[in-house]
Amino acid sequence: MGDADHAHEPVFKKSKWGTNRYTYNPDNPIGLALIIGTVLFAVLVLGTMEHRGTPSEPGPTPSAPTSTSTFTPAP
Numbered sequence: 693m694g695d696a697d698h699a700h701e702p703v704f705k706k707s708k709w710g711t712n713r714y715t716y717n718p719d720n721p722i723g724l725a726l727i728i729g730t731v732l733f734a735v736l737v738l739g740t741m742e743h744r745g746t747p748s749e750p751g752p753t754p755s756a757p758t759s760t761s762t763f764t765p766a767p
Contacts (some may be wrong), residue, residue: 701720707713717723718732 701717701723703717703720703723704714705717708713717728718727745761
């Protein structure tokens with residue numbers, strides 16, 4: 693099978709699991725690129741979520757001001 697055979701494959705094809713959903717078709721070059729791109733995107737998102745804090749973690753507490761008046765108006 694050459695590249696000409698793959699050019700006529702659809703990008704999406706019906707799921708074989710008996711649902712009405714469509715899946716990426718790895719026999720099509722664009723479908724294969726979409727599969728790889730989706731996996732890379734998911735790994736990137738999960739990797740950045742791992743390095744960030746969760747909403748349950750307390751944030752940094754603001755420091756109290758050292759003096760109450762730092763502005764002195766001109767005479």
